[in-house]
Amino acid sequence: GFSRPKHKRTFTGFGPSEIKNVEASIPEPLREAWRKYSAREFTTKEEFEAAYSGTALAFRDRLIIEWNRTQQRQTFTDQKRVYYLSLEFLMGRALDNAMLNVGMKDAAREGLKDLGFRIEDVISQEHDAALGNGGLGRLAACFLDSLATLNYPAWGYGLRYRYGIFKQEIVNGYQMEVPDYWLDNNPWEFPRHEITVDIQFYGHVKKHQDENGKLVHSWEGGDVVQAVAYDVPIPGYGTKTTNNLRLWSSKASSGEFDFQKFNAGDYESAVADQQNAETISAVLYPNDNLERGKELRLKQQYFWCAASLFDIVRRFKKTKRAWSEFPDQVAIQLNDTHPTLAIVELQRILIDIEGLEWDEAWNIVTKTFGYTNHTVLPEALEKWSVPLVQNLLPRHLQIIYDINLFFLQSVEKQFPNDREILARVSIIEESHPKMVRMAYLAIIGSHKVNGVAELHSDLLKTTLFKDFVDIYGPDRFTNVTNGVTPRRWLHQANPALSSLIAQKLGGHEFLTDLTLLDKLEVFVDDKEFRRQWAEIKSHNKLRLAKLIKETTGYTVNPESLFDVQVKRIHEYKRQQLNIFGVIHRYLKIKGMSAEERKKVVPRVSIFGGKAAPGYWMAKTIIHLINNVASVVNNDSDVGDLLKVIFIEDYNVSKAEIICPASDISEHISTAGTEGSGTSNMKFVMNGGLIIGTCDGANIEITREIGDQNIFLFGNLAEDVEDLRHRHFYGDFQLDPGLAKVFKAIKDNMFGDAADFSALTASIEEHGDYYLVSDDFHSYVTTHEMVDEAFVNKEEWLAKSITSVARMGFFSTDRVINEYADSIWNVEPLAVKD
Numbered sequence: 073g074f075s076r077p078k079h080k081r082t083f084t085g086f087g088p089s090e091i092k093n094v095e096a097s098i099p100e101p102l103r104e105a106w107r108k109y110s111a112r113e114f115t116t117k118e119e120f121e122a123a124y125s126g127t128a129l130a131f132r133d134r135l136i137i138e139w140n141r142t143q144q145r146q147t148f149t150d151q152k153r154v155y156y157l158s159l160e161f162l163m164g165r166a167l168d169n170a171m172l173n174v175g176m177k178d179a180a181r182e183g184l185k186d187l188g189f190r191i192e193d194v195i196s197q198e199h200d201a202a203l204g205n206g207g208l209g210r211l212a213a214c215f216l217d218s219l220a221t222l223n224y225p226a227w228g229y230g231l232r233y234r235y236g237i238f239k240q241e242i243v244n245g246y247q248m249e250v251p252d253y254w255l256d257n258n259p260w261e262f263p264r265h266e267i268t269v270d271i272q273f274y275g276h277v278k279k280h281q282d283e284n285g286k287l288v289h290s291w292e293g294g295d296v297v298q299a300v301a302y303d304v305p306i307p308g309y310g311t312k313t314t315n316n317l318r319l320w321s322s323k324a325s326s327g328e329f330d331f332q333k334f335n336a337g338d339y340e341s342a343v344a345d346q347q348n349a350e351t352i353s354a355v356l357y358p359n360d361n362l363e364r365g366k367e368l369r370l371k372q373q374y375f376w377c378a379a380s381l382f383d384i385v386r387r388f389k390k391t392k393r394a395w396s397e398f399p400d401q402v403a404i405q406l407n408d409t410h411p412t413l414a415i416v417e418l419q420r421i422l423i424d425i426e427g428l429e430w431d432e433a434w435n436i437v438t439k440t441f442g443y444t445n446h447t448v449l450p451e452a453l454e455k456w457s458v459p460l461v462q463n464l465l466p467r468h469l470q471i472i473y474d475i476n477l478f479f480l481q482s483v484e485k486q487f488p489n490d491r492e493i494l495a496r497v498s499i500i501e502e503s504h505p506k507m508v509r510m511a512y513l514a515i516i517g518s519h520k521v522n523g524v525a526e527l528h529s530d531l532l533k534t535t536l537f538k539d540f541v542d543i544y545g546p547d548r549f550t551n552v553t554n555g556v557t558p559r560r561w562l563h564q565a566n567p568a569l570s571s572l573i574a575q576k577l578g579g580h581e582f583l584t585d586l587t588l589l590d591k592l593e594v595f596v597d598d599k600e601f602r603r604q605w606a607e608i609k610s611h612n613k614l615r616l617a618k619l620i621k622e623t624t625g626y627t628v629n630p631e632s633l634f635d636v637q638v639k640r641i642h643e644y645k646r647q648q649l650n651i652f653g654v655i656h657r658y659l660k661i662k663g664m665s666a667e668e669r670k671k672v673v674p675r676v677s678i679f680g681g682k683a684a685p686g687y688w689m690a691k692t693i694i695h696l697i698n699n700v701a702s703v704v705n706n707d708s709d710v711g712d713l714l715k716v717i718f719i720e721d722y723n724v725s726k727a728e729i730i731c732p733a734s735d736i737s738e739h740i741s742t743a744g745t746e747g748s749g750t751s752n753m754k755f756v757m758n759g760g761l762i763i764g765t766c767d768g769a770n771i772e773i774t775r776e777i778g779d780q781n782i783f784l785f786g787n788l789a790e791d792v793e794d795l796r797h798r799h800f801y802g803d804f805q806l807d808p809g810l811a812k813v814f815k816a817i818k819d820n821m822f823g824d825a826a827d828f829s830a831l832t833a834s835i836e837e838h839g840d841y842y843l844v845s846d847d848f849h850s851y852v853t854t855h856e857m858v859d860e861a862f863v864n865k866e867e868w869l870a871k872s873i874t875s876v877a878r879m880g881f882f883s884t885d886r887v888i889n890e891y892a893d894s895i896w897n898v899e900p901l902a903v904k905d
C-alpha cells in the first residue's frame with residue numbers, strides 16, 4: 073500500500089499567463105471544463121509512483137488468482153488450444169485495462185480519491201509496454217483481449233525485448249531516437265526462471281543410421297543460448313478467464329557462463345559470451361512494413377520459434393496422446409511470416425527427434441498452422457539469404473529444401489507442361505545469393521492463409537499468391553477483416569461516450585456484443601442526445617488541446633475542426649499528401665481578403681507517428697511537417713484559421729487521448745497498398761468521420777456506415793498499375809495546385825528548400841510511385857466538402873452518431889470468432905460464474 077501524501081501543491085502544465093491566453097481562446101461555455109483540466113491537484117513524483125505501485129499490486133493479486141484458475145481449468149478440460157505467435161505485442165498500459173476488465177475501476181477511483189489522488193494521474197504513471205511497431209503489433213494486443221474475453225484457451229508467444237520501440241523526440245524539427253528501457257519495476261510480468269529452453273545455433277548436420285538401418289540426421293555443435301520464460305496475465309473483460317502471454321528472454325546458457333572460463337582466466341570471453349546471448353532479445357527492430365535481412369533478426373526469429381515450439385510440444389506430450397492428435401489439440405497462428413521457421417522447427421522435431429516419417433509429420437504440421445499476411449508491399453516480404461540460413465540453421469535449410477522438393481514434384485505432376493510455374497513458386501529464388509521466400513514457405517506449410525481486409529485478400533489471390541490459388545484451389549485462401557477491441561478503444565479511451573451509450577441502451581452489454589450499437593440509430597434525431605454527444609466530443613477535444621499545449625507549447629482552439637493523421641510515417645500512407653494539402657490551404661488563406669477569411673472554417677491539422685530510424689524519406693516528411701508548423705503557427709495573418717501540430721512520440725497511450733478527439737481523420741494510402749488499417753476503425757468508433765481512399769478496411773467501413781458518412785477520394789486500386797506505368801514512360805503532369813505548393817517550398821518558405829528536394833523530386837522527377845500528384849486535386853476538393861459539412865453541425869452530428877451505431881462489425885470479438893470457426897476449429901471454454 074501507500075500512505076496519504078502530506079505535501080499538496082497545485083500543479084499546472086504551464087504558467088499562469090499562458091493559462092490566461094488559452095482561456096481567452098476558449099469559448100465561454102467550455103471554460104469551466106477547461107479550468108478543471110488545467111488546475112490539477114498534484115503531489116510529488118515519488119508519491120505518485122507509490123500510488124501507482126500500490127494500485128497495480130492490488131489488481132495484480134486479483135489477476136494472479138484468476139490466472140491460476142484459468143490455467144488449471146484449461147489443463148483439466150484438455151481442449152484444443154490456440155497459440156498466437158507474434159514478434160510484436162503493442163500492449164500499452166495494463167492498469168486501466170485490468171481495472172476495467174475486473175470491473176472495479178470505480179472502487180479504485182474512490183479509494184485513490186480518499187488518499188488524495190486523481191485516478192487518471194495514477195494511471196498515467198505507467199510506462200507503455202511498447203513491444204511493437206504499429207498496426208500488426210496492436211492487432212496482436214487486441215486479439216489477446218478478445219481471446220480472453222471470449223474464453224478461448226489461448227496463449228500468446230513473443231519476445232521480451234529489453235528495449236521496445238524507441239521514444240521519439242523532435243529536435244529542431246528532426247526526429248531523434250531515444251532508447252525505451254521499460255523493464256524496471258514492471259509489476260505485470262512474472263519471471264519463470266524454472267521454465268527454460270536451450271536453443272542451438274550454427275554447428276553442422278551428421279547423417280547416420282539408427283539401429284533399424286533408417287537414415288537419421290542430427291544437428292551437432294555450434295552455440296547454445298538459453299530462453300527464459302516471462303509470463304504476463306491477460307484478463308478478459310467481465311469473465312473469469314485470464315490467459316497467458318509468454319515472452320522469451322535470452323541469456324547465456326548455464327553451461328556457457330559458468331565459472332570454468334573464469335577459472336581458466338578467460339574472463340573477457342566469458343563476459344562476451346553472455347553479452348552475445350543477451351543481445352538476441354535486446355531490441356525490437358523498429359521497422360514497420362520493411363524487412364532488411366539482418367542476421368540478428370533471423371536469430372530472434374528462430375530463438376522465439378524454437379522456444380515456443382518446445383513449450384507447446386512439451387505441454388502436448390504431457391497428455392500422452394498419439395502424435396496424429398496434435399492438430400486436434402494445437403492450433404498455431406503465424407502473425408505474418410516472422411514465425412515461419414516454426415513450421416520447419418515442428419517438422420524437425422517430429423522427424424529428427426520423435427522419429428516420425430516425413431509424410432506423417434508433414435501432415436501434422438500443415439494441419440496445425442495458419443498464416444496471416446498483412447501486406448502486399450514487396451519491400452516488406454521476408455526473404456532470407458540461403459548462405460545465412462545455411463550457416464545459422466544448417467538442418468533447417470536441409471528441411472526447407474526437402475519441403476520445396478516434394479512441393480515442386482507435386483506441382484510438376486499437376487502442371488506437367490508448365491516449366492515456368494516451377495521457378496515462380498519455388499521456395500528458393502534463384503538469385504545471387506539464392507533466397508528463401510518466407511511467404512511461400514508459410515503458404516505451403518499452412519492449411520489456411522488469410523489477408524486482413526477484403527481488398528487486400530483479393531489482391532493476394534489475384535496477384536502475389538495467384539499461382540498458389542491455381543495449385544491449392546481457392547479454399548486455402550480466405551479473408552478475415554481486422555477489428556479493434558471496444559474495451560480499450562471505446563470504453564477505456566472514451567469513458568464519457570461509453571457511459572452515454574450505456575445509458576441509452578440500458579447497460580454496457582454492447583462492449584461484448586458490439587452489434588448492439590445499432591440500437592443507437594433511433595436516437596439520431598433526438599435533440600438532447602445530440603447535445604450530449606456534441607458535448608462529449610468538445611470535452612475530448614479539450615483534453616487533446618491540453619496535451620498539445622503541454623507537449624508542443626502551441627495553443628489550439630478546441631472549436632476548430634480537428635483533422636488527425638496518426639500512424640507510422642511511410643510514403644505509402646502519404647503523410648506527404650496531407651502536409652502538401654495543408655500548405656495549399658495556407659497559401660489560399662494568405663491570398664484571401666479579410667472578408668474572405670471570415671468564411672474560412674478554422675482547422676487544426678494534427679500529425680503524429682514514428683519514422684523507422686533508417687527511413688530517410690519518412691524523416692524528411694516529419695521535418696517538413698514541423699517546419700510548416702513553425703511557419704503557419706507563428707503567422708498572425710492566419711491566427712486560428714489554421715494550426716499545424718506534430719505530436720511527439722505517438723504511442724498507444726497518446727492514441728487513447730487522440731482518437732476520441734478527432735472530427736475527421738486521414739486514412740489516405742495509395743489504393744491497394746494498406747493491408748487493412750485499424751486506426752480508421754478506432755476513430756469512427758469514437759464518433760470521428762474519416763477522409764480516405766478506397767483502400768484496406770475503408771471499403772468495409774464504407775459498406776457498413778454508408779457512403780454518405782465518409783469522405784472518399786482518389787484513384788482506385790485497379791487504376792494504380794496503369795498510372796504508374798504511364799508515369800514511368802514520361803506521361804506525367806504535375807497537378808497545378810501541387811505545383812504552387814512545390815514553388816512555395818522551393819522559395820524557401822518552409823526553411824532550406826534543399827532539405828526537401830528529395831521529397832519533391834520523388835514526385836516530379838522519379839515517377840510519383842505513390843500517386844500523390846494524381847490524387848492531389850481530388851484530395852483538396854474533398855477537404856473543401858469536409859469544411860462545408862462541418863459547418864452544418866446538426867448534419868455532422870447525425871453522420872457521427874449513425875456511423876458509431878453501424879460499427880458493430882469491427883470488434884476483434886467478431887474477428888476472433890471468425891478465426892476460431894474457419895481456421896482454428898476451437899471452441900470457447902465453458903466458464904461457470
Ligand code: Z16
Binds near residue numbers: 207361
Ligand atoms: C505492420 O504493422 C503491418 C503489416 C506488415 O506487413 C508489417 C507490419 Cl509491422 C500492418 C499493415 O500495414 C496494416 O494495414 C494492418 O492493418 C496491420 O498490419 C494489421 O493487420
